[in-house]
Amino acid sequence: MTEARILTEVDPRFDIEVPVAIIGAGAAGLIAALACREAGVEPLVLERDAVPRGSTSLSAGLIPAAGTRFQRAHGIADDAATFVADIQKKAHGQAEPSLVNTVAHAAGPAIEWLADRFGLGFSVVHDFDYPGHSHRRMHGLASRSGAELVDRLRAAAEASDVPLLTEARVTTLIMDAAGVLRGLIAKRPDGSAERIGARAIVLACSGYAGNKALVRRYIPELAEAIYFGHPGNEGEALLWGEQLHAALRDMTGHQGHGSVAHPQGILVSWAVIMEGGFQVNLHGHRFWNESSGYSEAGVAVMGQPDHVAWDIFDGRIAGIARQFEDFRQAETQHAILMADSVEELARATKLPIAALAASFADVEAHKRAGSIDGHGRSWSGIAALCPPFCAVRVTAALFHSQGGLAVDEQARVRLAAGGIIPNLFAAGGAACGVSGPEASGYLSGNGLLTAVTLGRIAGHAAAGAARND
Numbered sequence: 001m002t003e004a005r006i007l008t009e010v011d012p013r014f015d016i017e018v019p020v021a022i023i024g025a026g027a028a029g030l031i032a033a034l035a036c037r038e039a040g041v042e043p044l045v046l047e048r049d050a051v052p053r054g055s056t057s058l059s060a061g062l063i064p065a066a067g068t069r070f071q072r073a074h075g076i077a078d079d080a081a082t083f084v085a086d087i088q089k090k091a092h093g094q095a096e097p098s099l100v101n102t103v104a105h106a107a108g109p110a111i112e113w114l115a116d117r118f119g120l121g122f123s124v125v126h127d128f129d130y131p132g133h134s135h136r137r138m139h140g141l142a143s144r145s146g147a148e149l150v151d152r153l154r155a156a157a158e159a160s161d162v163p164l165l166t167e168a169r170v171t172t173l174i175m176d177a178a179g180v181l182r183g184l185i186a187k188r189p190d191g192s193a194e195r196i197g198a199r200a201i202v203l204a205c206s207g208y209a210g211n212k213a214l215v216r217r218y219i220p221e222l223a224e225a226i227y228f229g230h231p232g233n234e235g236e237a238l239l240w241g242e243q244l245h246a247a248l249r250d251m252t253g254h255q256g257h258g259s260v261a262h263p264q265g266i267l268v269s270w271a272v273i274m275e276g277g278f279q280v281n282l283h284g285h286r287f288w289n290e291s292s293g294y295s296e297a298g299v300a301v302m303g304q305p306d307h308v309a310w311d312i313f314d315g316r317i318a319g320i321a322r323q324f325e326d327f328r329q330a331e332t333q334h335a336i337l338m339a340d341s342v343e344e345l346a347r348a349t350k351l352p353i354a355a356l357a358a359s360f361a362d363v364e365a366h367k368r369a370g371s372i373d374g375h376g377r378s379w380s381g382i383a384a385l386c387p388p389f390c391a392v393r394v395t396a397a398l399f400h401s402q403g404g405l406a407v408d409e410q411a412r413v414r415l416a417a418g419g420i421i422p423n424l425f426a427a428g429g430a431a432c433g434v435s436g437p438e439a440s441g442y443l444s445g446n447g448l449l450t451a452v453t454l455g456r457i458a459g460h461a462a463a464g465a466a467r468n469d
């Protein structure tokens with residue numbers, strides 16, 4: 001049972017007092033800590049796990065940013081205004097405009113800051129397109145894994161002398177009689193509790209996708225799908241926010257996925273689809289426009305027999321996907337089947353030969369004609385699939401929630417009745433994202449986008465709030 005209480009005390013006393021307490025040590029919390037430290041204020045980071053991992057470590061660690069020198073090195077001309085337009089186009093114009101503007105403009109400088117100040121060796125993914133991005137703007141570290149990202153951020157925090165209290169699960173925020181947030185209570189594994197006073201608090205403890213009851217309330221269509229995020233995403237930020245009468249926004253928004261190798265449970269990059277692959281169900285039939293995006297693929301695949309589908313692609317595409325550690329792992333675990341002909345592929349997958357061959361032929365005919373298929377997918381300019389053909393059985397998953405606490409341009413938590421809570425900040429999954437209220441509003445990278453940018457903004461702003469207190 002998730003514990004998330006607000007306690008009001010007339011004259012709260014604490015075991016220790018810190019200027020800024022940051023709850024959670026994923027990308028958002030660690031980046032907030034780096035920014036806070038840079039602003040001259042020492043934060044304390046509290047993390048429930050023994051080693052910080054979070055959903056950040058489960059991600060591909062890819063962060064979208066526009067106008068960076070990493071893009072320029074590949075001749076990619078991009079800018080924040082185009083990025084804003086892409087985010088809003090995917091979100092059907094329903095994302096909060098000022099937040100979209102803030103994060104789209106902050107992303108490029110944040111990536112270069114992490115590279116220049118902390119030595120994170122970003123490069124841009126330049127060999128394939130992510131749906132909805134008009135330019136190639138996903139930035140990642142060498143392994144293209146979020147585990148490397150969170151490890152590098154933790155190392156940077158340690159090198160900056162940021163104190164990190166692990167195995168410290170924050171259960172309670174403490175207010176004084178005047179309604180001012182004054183600190184928190186963290187529970188330790190031995191059952192003891194620490195009372196920590198703080199002049200400013202940053203909620204970086206992510207969203208609610210790991211809390212079944214909250215998922216049933218807000219995303220019932222994926223309540224039975226695999227949850228693919230970190231178990232620590234239990235929604236405390238949201239539960240505290242409700243009790244504080246904070247403004248919640250776009251609560252139904254989320255990132256789903258429809259390409260998780262089954263039963264291996266390994267993410268298979270959507271590049272296998274975008275580069276010219278397609279999905280069929282157990283009857284060998286295509287069932288939707290896969291180029292819409294992988295987030296909405298969650299619900300699309302969930303609606304198929306046995307909640308499974310097959311991704312069909314080829315050896316060339318496998319070569320591109322191999323840059324992802326996850327894909328290499330899927331290969332190691334024999335999740336990726338290969339065959340020299342469609343008939344052989346049908347035998348390997350146990351899909352009906354005639355139906356698979358018909359799906360194959362239809363796709364390839366549309367590629368040759370550069371036309372749009374019956375599902376609305378355009379195949380113009382997409383290379384034909386050539387042997388060896390590949391297939392992987394996949395299922396649907398819920399990755400993370402995108403709705404959350406509404407924040408202003410300084411990442412301060414907004415109140416439902418208007419105004420802000422001056423010393424409470426939210427970043428990453430704890431805050432409302434920029435995807436609007438629908439799964440189809442999720443543009444690749446929206447998760448880490450708000451973790452990185454709001455994390456940095458919240459860290460700076462919390463330092464300012466703690467100094468002015």
Ligand SMILES: Cc1cc2nc3c(=O)[nH]c(=O)nc-3n(C[C@H](O)[C@H](O)[C@H](O)COP(=O)(O)OP(=O)(O)OC[C@H]3O[C@@H](n4cnc5c(N)ncnc54)[C@H](O)[C@@H]3O)c2cc1C
Pocket residue numbers: 023024025026027028029046047048049052053054055056057058059060061062063064146168169170171204205206207228229230232233234236267399400427428429430444445446447448449451
């Ligand atoms: C499989 C997968 C792939 C993804 N791929 C991408 C991608 O390539 N690009 C992208 O942009 N996004 C991606 N995402 C989304 C992205 O991972 C998240 O949006 C992002 O990591 C959120 O960062 P965060 O710091 O807010 O949360 P997290 O990384 O989850 O960190 C939150 C931390 O808070 C801790 N915590 C929680 N509650 C408490 C508490 N009460 N007290 C103390 N500590 C607490 C947790 O243990 C955790 O360490 C992916 C997500 C998944 C699951």
